[in-house]
Amino acid sequence: MIQEQRIQAFxxxxxxxxxxxxxxxxxxxxxxxxxxWYSKSFVQQQFLAFGKQLNQENLTKWLANSPDTESEKVVxxxxxxxxxxxxxxxxxSVLISGFKAQIKTSSDDAGLxxxxxxxxxxxxxxxxxxxxxxxxxxxxxxxxxxxxxNSARYFEHYFGKKPHIIRKNRNSIAVLNGEETNEQLMKLGxxxxxxxxxxxxxxxKIYIPEDYDIARFFESIESFNWIQNxxxxxxxxxxxxxxxxxxxxxxxxxxxLLLKEDESMTSPLAVVHYERYRDIFVVExxxxxxxxxxxxxxxxxxxxxxxxxxxxxxxxxxALDDYADQVNTLEFLKANQ
Numbered sequence: 001m002i003q004e005q006r007i008q009a010f011x012x013x014x015x016x017x018x019x020x021x022x023x024x025x026x027x028x029x030x031x032x033x034x035x036x037w038y039s040k041s042f043v044q045q046q047f048l049a050f051g052k053q054l055n056q057e058n059l060t061k062w063l064a065n066s067p068d069t070e071s072e073k074v075v076x077x078x079x080x081x082x083x084x085x086x087x088x089x090x091x092x093s094v095l096i097s098g099f100k101a102q103i104k105t106s107s108d109d110a111g112l113x114x115x116x117x118x119x120x121x122x123x124x125x126x127x128x129x130x131x132x133x134x135x136x137x138x139x140x141x142x143x144x145x146x147x148x149x150n151s152a153r154y155f156e157h158y159f160g161k162k163p164h165i166i167r168k169n170r171n172s173i174a175v176l177n178g179e180e181t182n183e184q185l186m187k188l189g190x191x192x193x194x195x196x197x198x199x200x201x202x203x204x205k206i207y208i209p210e211d212y213d214i215a216r217f218f219e220s221i222e223s224f225n226w227i228q229n230x231x232x233x234x235x236x237x238x239x240x241x242x243x244x245x246x247x248x249x250x251x252x253x254x255x256x257l258l259l260k261e262d263e264s265m266t267s268p269l270a271v272v273h274y275e276r277y278r279d280i281f282v283v284e285x286x287x288x289x290x291x292x293x294x295x296x297x298x299x300x301x302x303x304x305x306x307x308x309x310x311x312x313x314x315x316x317x318x319a320l321d322d323y324a325d326q327v328n329t330l331e332f333l334k335a336n337q
Contacts, residue, residue: 001126003068006096007059009124014054016119017047027115031084034110036232042195043084043112049317050088062320063096066330070098071337076140076162078155079113080147081106082198088116089320090144091131093329095120101131102140142336144329163336167325170295171265172315174206175283176217177301180312184300185220187313191298192257193224194316196233197269200295200324201315205265205273207283212276218254228256237270265293295325 017024024047028040075094079087087105091113094101105113114133121128137143143164145155152168159166174188191203208214228234240258244251252259262273277283284304287294291306298315308322323329 001070001098001124003063003066003096003098005124005126006098007056007063009120009127010054010059010092010096011056012123013116013120014051016051016123017054017116018051023115023119027112031110031112035081035108036230037082037108037196037198038084038110038112039196039230045194046084050085052317053320054092058320059096063330066097066334067337068098069337072100073141073336074100074102074139075333076137076143076145076159077101077103078137078143078145078147079103079105079109081108082200083195084110085112085116086199087113087146089324090146090329091117093333094144095127095130097330097333099130099142099333102137103131103133104135104137105133142333144332146324163332165325165327165329165332167327169266170200170293170325171204172201172295172297173265173287174203174298174312175280175287175301175303176206176208176212176299177280178209178212180300182216182220184312185217186223187311188298189221189224190313191310191315192221192272193227196227196230199316201318203272203298203315204267205262205275207275207277210276210278214252214259214274218252218257221257222254225254225256233270236268240268240271265290296322 028043031038031043032040077087077090077094079090091101091103103113117131141162143159143162145159145164146167147155149168152166155166174191195202228237237256237258241253244258244260249260258271259274260271261275263275264273267273287305287307294307296315297303297305297307297309298312299309300312303309308326
């Protein structure tokens with residue numbers, strides 16, 4: 001296949017993912033049964049997000065500096081499963097760049113990756129020879145692996161002798177200045193609650209001015225109270241609330257989200273940490289020191305920081321060139337063509 005054929009195939013895949021095809025409705029229901037975190041609404045949200053990105057104009061622009069070649073090199077992919085199709089961008093990058101892919105999906109994947117790739121082969125049968133889904137990676141030339149900080153140490157040991165991208169835990173944060181509108185704060189709710197806060201792009205900590213009224217923040221995100229009806233999320237909320245009450249940890253509680261003052265960027269599920277600040281320049285300096293631990297920042301402020309900043313409400317829908325950990329996957333592949 002030439003690059004144009006690959007672009008056409010993924011563009012047609014994007015059209016399919018944006019459709020109301022009966023097979024999509026079936027896989028939404030199946031995925032939710034297999035993995036309760038994969039709610040139908042969030043899986044569909046992910047399908048629509050990819051569908052929006054996968055069009056000929058976006059793909060052509062994205063690949064402008066990539067060589068139009070087809071390689072016999074195999075890229076081993078170890079995918080996470082915390083979100084539905086969280087590893088699809090890696091699969092897309094590898095296949096559209098002309099490499100072969102050997103794909104190890106997460107046990108949480110719920111069959112979504114197989115479903116999407118089956119559709120890709122239906123659209124362009126030549127892709128059938130360009131990937132395999134495996135239990136163990138073997139005979140690969142490059143590796144892209146995503147996991148926890150613990151698994152990353154294993155990945156470094158196991159894959160370190162091959163060209164690789166190894167991703168660890170990262171967190172996303174929000175920075176407020178108190179001038180945000182209620183609508184902007186409501187959009188921030190999407191950055192916190194979409195996918196139940198399980199993603200590395202989910203806001204786990206907010207920085208607020210010293211005199212910030214937390215009641216206003218709670219009022220603006222009240223429309224997300226539906227999340228308490230998800231039993232797994234609510235179990236986490238109840239557990240963390242109990243711990244804070246037993247330990248007498250000061251916190252704020254609106255019935256479905258706990259706010260706790262804490263320096264850590266990593267917060268438990270159903271909890272968002274916060275810190276108050278007097279000087280935004282101090283916050284910027286700290287965030288720059290912590291850039292390797294930050295995936296992205298949600299803010300309406302023009303921040304002088306190294307991490308990518310998204311307008312509130314958009315952190316969970318990255319563009320094709322919004323690379324995880326700010327590592328350009330296409331450049332990595334091109335360097336190892």
